[in-house]
Amino acid sequence: MHNELAQLINSNVSGSNAEHVARENGDDVLFISSEHILRVCTFLKSAQGYEFNVLQVVTGCDYTDRIEVSYILASFINNLELILKTKLLKENKDHTPELESVCSVWEAANYQERECFDMLGVCFKNHPDPRRILCPDDWEGYPLRKDYVPAEKYNGMVINPEHKINREEIFFGEKLKREAVDPKKISYSWKKPEYFPDGVPESTESE
Amino acid sequence: MDMTNVNPHEDTLTFKKWFQNVWRGFSTAIKGMGITFKYVYSVKPVTIEYPEVREELPKNSRSRLFNDVQNCISCHMCATACPVDCIYITAERREKDAPKLKTSDGTAIRLDLKQYTIDTALCCYCGLCTTVCPTQCLTHTTDYEYAAYTVDSMKYDYTSPEIVAWRERLVK
Amino acid sequence: MSDHSTTSEWYKNPAEREVLKTDLLTLNMGPQHPATHGVLRVEIKTDSEIVVEAIPHIGYLHRCMEKHCEGLDYRGIIPYTDRMDYLGAMGMEWGYALTLEKMLGTEVPQRAEYIRVLVAELQRIASHLMFFGTYAIDLGAFSPFLYAFQDRETILRIFEELSGARLLYNYIWIGGVWNDITDGQLRRITKFCEEMSESLKKYHALVGENHIFVGRTANVGMMSKELCFDHGATGPILRGSGVNWDLRKNRTYGLYKDLDFDIIVGEGIKGQVGDCWDRYWVRMQEMHESIKIIKQCLDGIEEGPIIGKVPKVIKIPEGEIYMRTECPRGELGYHLISNGGKTPYRLKVKSSCFTHVGLLPEVAKGQMIADFVATIGSIDIVLGEVDR
Numbered sequence: 001m002h003n004e005l006a007q008l009i010n011s012n013v014s015g016s017n018a019e020h021v022a023r024e025n026g027d028d029v030l031f032i033s034s035e036h037i038l039r040v041c042t043f044l045k046s047a048q049g050y051e052f053n054v055l056q057v058v059t060g061c062d063y064t065d066r067i068e069v070s071y072i073l074a075s076f077i078n079n080l081e082l083i084l085k086t087k088l089l090k091e092n093k094d095h096t097p098e099l100e101s102v103c104s105v106w107e108a109a110n111y112q113e114r115e116c117f118d119m120l121g122v123c124f125k126n127h128p129d130p131r132r133i134l135c136p137d138d139w140e141g142y143p144l145r146k147d148y149v150p151a152e153k154y155n156g157m158v159i160n161p162e163h164k165i166n167r168e169e170i171f172f173g174e175k176l177k178r179e180a181v182d183p184k185k186i187s188y189s190w191k192k193p194e195y196f197p198d199g200v201p202e203s204t205e206s207e
Numbered sequence: 208m209d210m211t212n213v214n215p216h217e218d219t220l221t222f223k224k225w226f227q228n229v230w231r232g233f234s235t236a237i238k239g240m241g242i243t244f245k246y247v248y249s250v251k252p253v254t255i256e257y258p259e260v261r262e263e264l265p266k267n268s269r270s271r272l273f274n275d276v277q278n279c280i281s282c283h284m285c286a287t288a289c290p291v292d293c294i295y296i297t298a299e300r301r302e303k304d305a306p307k308l309k310t311s312d313g314t315a316i317r318l319d320l321k322q323y324t325i326d327t328a329l330c331c332y333c334g335l336c337t338t339v340c341p342t343q344c345l346t347h348t349t350d351y352e353y354a355a356y357t358v359d360s361m362k363y364d365y366t367s368p369e370i371v372a373w374r375e376r377l378v379k
Numbered sequence: 380m381s382d383h384s385t386t387s388e389w390y391k392n393p394a395e396r397e398v399l400k401t402d403l404l405t406l407n408m409g410p411q412h413p414a415t416h417g418v419l420r421v422e423i424k425t426d427s428e429i430v431v432e433a434i435p436h437i438g439y440l441h442r443c444m445e446k447h448c449e450g451l452d453y454r455g456i457i458p459y460t461d462r463m464d465y466l467g468a469m470g471m472e473w474g475y476a477l478t479l480e481k482m483l484g485t486e487v488p489q490r491a492e493y494i495r496v497l498v499a500e501l502q503r504i505a506s507h508l509m510f511f512g513t514y515a516i517d518l519g520a521f522s523p524f525l526y527a528f529q530d531r532e533t534i535l536r537i538f539e540e541l542s543g544a545r546l547l548y549n550y551i552w553i554g555g556v557w558n559d560i561t562d563g564q565l566r567r568i569t570k571f572c573e574e575m576s577e578s579l580k581k582y583h584a585l586v587g588e589n590h591i592f593v594g595r596t597a598n599v600g601m602m603s604k605e606l607c608f609d610h611g612a613t614g615p616i617l618r619g620s621g622v623n624w625d626l627r628k629n630r631t632y633g634l635y636k637d638l639d640f641d642i643i644v645g646e647g648i649k650g651q652v653g654d655c656w657d658r659y660w661v662r663m664q665e666m667h668e669s670i671k672i673i674k675q676c677l678d679g680i681e682e683g684p685i686i687g688k689v690p691k692v693i694k695i696p697e698g699e700i701y702m703r704t705e706c707p708r709g710e711l712g713y714h715l716i717s718n719g720g721k722t723p724y725r726l727k728v729k730s731s732c733f734t735h736v737g738l739l740p741e742v743a744k745g746q747m748i749a750d751f752v753a754t755i756g757s758i759d760i761v762l763g764e765v766d767r
Binding site for chain 1: 437438441443445446481482608609610611622624629630695696697698699700701703710712714715716717724725727729733734736737741766767
Binding site: 228231232234235236238239242243246250253264265266267268269288289290331332333334335338347 | 452458522529547558590
């Protein structure tokens with residue numbers, strides 16, 4: 001199905017560069033160039049024999065240099081499913097690449113695109129309501145990006161304050177290691193180094 | 208035309224329709240009341256008076272975790288499987304000349320367990336840790352009444368003597 | 380929705396509306412409102428008692444489960460999927476397990492397949508009973524809630540014995556199920572099914588046929604076929620709007636292709652197709668169909684292993700997949716992108732409730748506030764799934 005569809009898109013929407021990527025595992029994917037997303041979607045909704053009348057998901061996946069936005073379309077008329085993908089270049093952590101909104105094609109895109117913006121920082125041009133949806137409006141950063149650093153403070157409130165993290169147990173292992181004659185013998189389960197950004201605090205030793 | 212399909216706002220309301228409406232509302236409500244009254248007299252009480260009567264949980268109910276530290280070989284499997292990382296284990300390698308220890312099923316203990324703590328406030332009771340335990344020393348018990356005043360007191364160190372003493376009560 | 384029945388005459392006439400124009404009143408419904416079924420906040424702009432605009436604000440229960448999953452191994456994600464739709468957790472687990480099984484190529488033993496259908500359908504009944512009870516409460520009837528919970532309790536008790544937990548089961552594993560079902564439990568399910576068919580008729584007579592209930596729900600909150608497709612609505616809402624679409628039949632999975640059941644489609648018996656009463660009716664009839672499926676499973680279930688061959692450390696080969704299943708509230712989709720590691724590179728959950736919340740502003744326009752409550756109730760959202 002994907003190959004014919006790619007040809008059909010290419011012949012009807014010039015410059016869309018539809019490309020069928022076959023996968024060994026799971027579903028095949030159709031890549032198109034990002035500038036023509038709206039035209040391709042408009043075409044797919046009414047394409048003879050396909051008629052993708054339902055937009056299931058607009059989502060994305062962050063790779064370090066690019067964000068791949070996937071549009072998962074379904075046809076309830078012909079019982080088809082399609083993963084349509086487009087690549088957006090991402091320059092740095094705060095860069096928000098732009099993409100045409102498809103709200104005029106499917107109303108469902110409204111919420112899905114808002115979520116995509118909220119989580120991955122993809123700006124949708126001509127979106128009727130470009131706000132964050134799940135995070136608060138004044139949230140900083142895009143959580144589902146791989147380079148997202150968890151915020152430490154929000155509106156002056158500390159996120160995950162120290163007394164809520166179980167530090168004592170972590171330090172128990174560390175303490176034992178320090179006291180032991182042979183520290184190599186000690187092993188403990190809580191090994192995540194990000195919890196010791198600047199070493200183990202001394203205060204726990206006094207106990 | 209079925210009366211129920213008629214929208215009272217759209218149609219002109221005649222006396223007949225008004226009375227029909229009232230009758231319909233009245234009769235269906237009476238029918239509903241009949242069903243309710245059947246419940247009053249024919250259904251046995253389904254609730255229990257909690258502090259006096261206590262519910263016996265099914266055998267494989269996933270309530271408070273208990274680790275029988277005498278059988279624990281400190282393999283860290285449970286801590287790895289835990290999706291919320293609420294198990295903290297600290298173990299020390301045994302000296303070569305120390306007397307050999309074995310669990311009840313015959314597995315040799317090569318590590319000395321220094322502490323085995325589970326933060327029950329963080330635990331999501333998914334049961335993944337109990338399924339990977341090779342000696343089956345970590346189990347869910349059916350004990351469910353352990354509310355505490357502070358988050359700190361929800362951390363149980365299973366090597367401490369007072370918790371080891373639960374064994375009699377919890378492990379069946 | 381200009382032809383909305385409960386819209387007053389003067390509201391329909393724009394000229395008259397202009398003369399009578401007053402300032403719009405902003406009303407916050409929720410996040411702690413019993414009728415919003417969780418922590419949904421709807422900002423309503425009202426013109427007297429008519430909703431001019433409704434803006435749902437969601438995210439109060441947002442835990443960013445998708446981000447969590449990127450740091451967890453594949454088995455550890457199952458408890459997280461439970462916590463999305465906590466009223467239909469079995470369906471959530473099943474969808475996730477199916478996604479991974481398709482990627483791994485795992486064969487699920489026959490007995491496990493039967494148990495999965497069995498628990499998923501029991502869960503559907505439990506979830507719809509919850510809808511039935513809370514919807515009645517939304518519309519002012521209290522006792523149906525108690526009756527529904529009484530029956531739901533039986534299901535939860537069976538689940539508790541089966542998996543060890545009452546709501547968040549972690550029961551359906553990759554490749555099979557956790558615990559085996561005993562003959563005693565099967566007999567109890569048989570008995571429950573018989574009682575349930577009787578009770579359902581009683582419930583329908585108590586609530587569905589009640590004239591006041593019909594008055595509150597018929598011709599209220601109409602959703603046309605086109606609106607549903609445009610907004611991507613699925614599940615009982617789509618079927619209530621008269622579309623014959625059920626993934627269990629149309630894109631079959633598990634054992635559903637061998638089982639005999641019907642797709643319930645809203646017919647507009649009390650009002651028009653796609654109103655609140657139709658959605659209620661679709662759910663009530665679906666419970667009958669679920670009972671039918673369960674009975675077939677009880678006949679067909681055979682002895683055998685309950686878990687297939689799954690590697691100890693699950694590594695999903697590189698690739699991506701989108702898998703849809705029919706959950707009590709609509710279609711649930713998992714979009715998994717794997718880079719060959721022990722943890723997913725990206726796991727996107729398409730939740731039906733999230734899409735359905737997007738439908739609300741469209742339906743709310745021109746409704747009375749009380750009708751809006753009826754509409755929210757009929758959509759049957761679970762905020763855990765909306766916010767994920």
